[in-house]
Amino acid sequence: MKTYPLIILGGGLAGWALAHQLSQAGFCELLLLEAQFYAAGASGVPHALLHPFPGRSLYPREAYLSAWQTSLKWLSELQQSSQNALYHSLPLWRVAYDSATAERFERSFKRAQAVPHYPLKALTKTAPLPVAQAAYGLEQGRLVCTSALLNHLRQQSSSIKQQAYAGPLSLSRQILAGETLWCLSGSEQSYYAKQIVLATGGGLSQFFADLPLVSSRGEVFSFELDLELPAAVSTAGHFIAPLGSGRFHAGATHYQGHALPPTQSWELLKSGLRWLPGLEKAKLLRVWSGLRSGLKHDREPLLGPVPDQPGLWVMAGFSTRGLLLIPTAAQLLTQVLLQRSAEGLIPDWLNSCRLPAEHWTLAESI
Ligand SMILES: Cc1cc2nc3c(=O)[nH]c(=O)nc-3n(C[C@H](O)[C@H](O)[C@H](O)COP(=O)(O)OP(=O)(O)OC[C@H]3O[C@@H](n4cnc5c(N)ncnc54)[C@H](O)[C@@H]3O)c2cc1C
CATH class of the missing domain: 3.50.50.60 (FAD/NAD(P)-binding domain)
Known part of the structure; x- marks a missing residue:
């Protein structure tokens, strides 16, 4: 034995x-x-976003900024020994298209100005996206290729x-x-x-x-869309990131219970990203579903x-x-x-x- x-x-x-x-x-x-x-x-999930502001607030929770620096360094050290791309570096925009989210973003952004080395900046332009009610940018966004x-x-x-x-x-x-x-x-x-x-x-x-664990099911999607997007974009609950050659990764849906049929979860995502130009003509390529679990x-x-x-x-x-x-x-x-x-x-x-x-x-x- x-x-x-x-x-x-x-x-x-x-x-x-x-x-x-x-x-x-x-x-x-x-x-x-x-x-x-x-x-x-x-x-x-094939890709995932790394940034220090998960959720609806732009104020980083305790120790999140140093955890983010640890993750950035960890990824960049791993990249040095890999022949495959483990991540793409790109700016991340946090945008609000409704007044409740805009207020929350503005309030938390203001409060975070006292945080040393706070990495978000207010944005004045978000073209080719429609003008947002509030918009902030992070230079060091990462779209991580999880499977690689x-x-x-x-x-x-x-x-x-x-x-x-x-x-x-x-x-x-x-x-x-x-x-x-x-x-x-x-x-x-x-x-x-x-x-x-x-x-x-x-x-x-x-x-x-x-x-006291709580699990929520969610999907991410890959699809084709005729749009040149220079950044990953995240609202209060959804995000989209360019993969190159007109392909995009986006997510995520959040709900309790069994997995929805892909057509239904795709409709959920589209309703969350309805501000995205040309989304109604997007061609869905693949859907991934998974459970996230955390303490209640x-x-x-x-x-x-x-x-x-x-x-x-x-x-x-x-x-x-x-x-x-x-x-x-x-x-x-x-x-x-x-x-x-x-x-x-x-x-x-x-x-x-x-x-x-x-x-x-x-x-x-x-
Ligand atoms: C749709 C979706 C989108 C996401 N997007 C992002 C994102 O953009 N950015 C981000 O940071 N995170 C994202 N996440 C969350 C991220 O994927 C998770 O936080 C992370 O993968 C959790 O890793 P883990 O190893 O703890 O859990 P898991 O990946 O769930 O791994 C647990 C493993 O344990 C195995 N296991 C379970 N029970 C047993 C057992 N009894 N014996 C042996 N093995 C067992 C399971 O089979 C599984 O392989 C997303 C998650 C989902 C579902």
Whole structure:
């Protein structure tokens, strides 16, 4: 029976960013297990936007600007060792076409002027878009090619053992030869580890039914449109980014429940982007659907130890902010795993221990 020092569960962006960070630090004796196939979850969207203002406010939340700088640096370092483009650099415009959003943008932009190194500037022109009620620009926008990024992280972590398997598994703590180990039992095989990181995205609720997680389904689309757009553009809920040669990536829809038929979700997106010139003539090419999962009360991720379960760690709940927060989370958790202690390393706003222990009851069989 082989016992791993560490198993990472989940082969999305979080699992692979952590595996890569650990392997860069020389910690290679680990196994990454994925329940379905790589990028089966939210990380399966082909492109994603990186900027420090997710949501409806232009005031960056605590630590978001430094997390954004970490993500920019992480991407640019990864790009140096990749032959494929991992991202496109382009300006990002935040625009408002209704008065409620314009007011919110104006208010939060004004308040943010006191924030050191605040990167947004007011815009006076947004051609070829119609004149907006409020418009702001970020020079350093990034449209990230998520599939190329994940492939690169996997290739760079080739010293790590990785395995995809299907079927249910249960997680339990066992004492073997006097040593306490975590055991993941599948229908055909069992895996033993001293430590386990749950990077299972929305799958976290399989392990902890009492966690206050909320999932929202969403789609992104690729389509052709006769428009020259010099920037990625984001309103309060939707965005569009040029991919070149008349193709665009846009999203995202947000709703609860089962996936809508593609024609219906495409209509939802078009209604969100109705200010876009020529949209009624766009030719839809492809639709991707996924679930984002986050904590109900503050939408911030869960990073760190699972209370009262020594050796069990969590890195999940990135909701719509994966690119902004996963690189920072991977760096922090790597430090914690190398030092074998989370003492003073994980800030409160990310720390899994901010949720009381009663939310962390481990399901007996999954
Ligand atoms: C439509 C849409 C648009 C988005 N746009 C953006 C964007 O523009 N910018 C941005 O930053 N973010 C965006 N996101 C969010 C981003 O994709 C996520 O934050 C990020 O991918 C989360 O990564 P993850 O690894 O935590 O989760 P996931 O990618 O969901 O990975 C979790 C993995 O764990 C596996 N798993 C689950 N349970 C188990 C188990 N029991 N055993 C083993 N494996 C298991 C799953 O199969 C999955 O592969 C978007 C998401 C969606 C759905």
